[in-house]
Amino acid sequence: MPEKYIILIPQFNDWEALNLLIEKINTDVAHDLLVRTSVLVVDDCSSRDRTEPFPIFKGTGIKVLRLHRNLGHQRAIAIGLSYIATELPCDKVIVMDADGEDAPRDINLLFAKSADLPDTIIFAQRSKRQESFLFQSFYLIYKFVFKILTGKVITFGNFSLVPQRRLQNLVRVSEIWNNYPGGVIRSRIPYDGVPIERAKRLAGSSKMNFVSLILHGLSAISVLIDTTAVRILIFSILMSGFAVAIICVILFLKLIGNATPGWASTLSTTLLIVMMQSFLISLFLVFMVLQYRTQQHFIPAIHYRDFVEGVETIA
Structure with missing residues (x-):
């Protein structure tokens, strides 16, 4: 046939x-x-x-x-x-x-x-x-x-x-x-x-205008959101490690007396806050994706x- x-x-x-x-x-x-x-x-x-x-x-x-x-x-x-x-x-x-x-x-x-x-x-x-x-x-x-x-x-x-x-x-x-x-x-x-x-x-x-083009691209990425979320978490962990290294350098400079008064503590606190926020947001995204897996899909x-x-x- x-x-x-x-x-x-x-x-x-x-x-x-x-x-x-x-x-x-x-x-x-x-x-x-x-x-x-x-x-x-x-x-x-x-x-x-x-x-x-x-x-x-x-x-x-x-x-x-x-x-x-x-x-x-x-x-x-x-x-x-x-x-x-x-x-x-x-x-x-x-x-x-x-x-x-x-x-x-x-x-x-x-x-x-x-x-x-x-x-x-x-x-x-x-x-x-x-x-x-x-x-x-x-x-x-x-x-x-x-x-x-x-x-x-x-x-x-x-x-x-x-x-x-x-x-x-x-x-x-x-x-x-x-x-x-x-x-x-x-x-x-x-x-x-x-x-x-x-x-x-x-x-x-x-x-297809600029906005619809961006939406189309984001929809393609969203299909693989679980992989994307884990990669963002890994990137966040790497950046957190980099931030910790910078904080250590700042503290070392402060200990040897080469830091401007108030500058070391301000920058260290800012980096610590940014590090914690990025890590927690990435972790929350991963948990949201894992929760989505348990839902009935279309x-x-x-x-x-x-x-x-x-x-x-x-x-």
């Missing part, structure tokens, strides 16, 4: 770009893949209705999954994956953005890599980006901070291929509700990557139905 594939595309008010993307899927995806592929659009409660019909899709059909409220890109992906896992039997799912920055021609590369690693999630690793210098600078800072706080390297976004076996694992990972790539890293599901250049947006303007595969308004079959 031939395999079936689904392209999952979350979108919010990006109907024009989405239409152009479907046209590029028709032309750029290999024919033997396209004829076995359908598209599932997750409409993240768009505030604007479609003004133009979808172009004719050369695959097996298009469905639109409408949500009751706007949840954001990452949660729309989690809901779409959960819906596919429970309602739409398929062999592989391709996750890509609606704006065209994930080029349809690269779907062929993801499938080629998946043929070598059939039970592995394949991500598009960004070898070159098209954004402004300022955006790329902040992105490099984000990757550095992510590495320092989590001990992991993140070089990919949402564009990926998920085999059926791993899909059933993935939709039971609560962390994908906050951040899909971070959730995959946290889940320990095997993943690999293919170096791919990021394309340019097909239409409209990006809805499982996308179970709870996604609460947000689905309906499903529309286009073709």
Whole structure:
């Protein structure tokens, strides 16, 4: 029996770009893949209705999954994956953005890599980006901070291929509700990557501003909050040791009479207060994380139905 594939595309008010993307899927995806592929659009409660019909899709059909409220890109992906896992039997799912920055021609590369690693999630690793210098600078800072706080390297976004076996694992990972790539890293599901250049947006303007970019980065880090909390605690302990060493130097200078009157005691007290505050806050964060582990988590595969308004079959 031939395999079936689904392209999952979350979108919010990006109907024009989405239409152009479907046209590029028709032309750029290999024919033997396209004829076995359908598209599932997750409409993240768009505030604007479609003004133009979808172009004719050369695959097996298009469905639109409408949500009751706007949840954001990452949660729309989690809901779409959960819906596919429970309602739409398929062999592989391709996750890509609606704006065209994930080029349809690269779907062929993801499938080629998946043929070598059939039970592995394949991500598009960004070898070159098209954004402004300022955006790329902040992105490099984000990757550095992510590495320092989590001990992991993140070089990919949402564009990926998920085999059926791993899909059933993935939709039971609560962390994908906050951040899909971070959730995959946290889940320990095997993943690999293919170096791919990021394309340019097909239409409209990006809805990712500076604030939303920071929130997106923090959400990725929060998925690995337990590791982050322990690393912050270790850093706090190291800094406390450094502060103790400075205090010892200050006391030595005071004993040999080289310290300005009042300066040694003031600086030592300040360092001691800062040291204790940082250590206690870090320790409190670790205990909060450990307490969180005992709570019942949101499982996308179970709870996604609460947000689905309906499903529309286009073709």
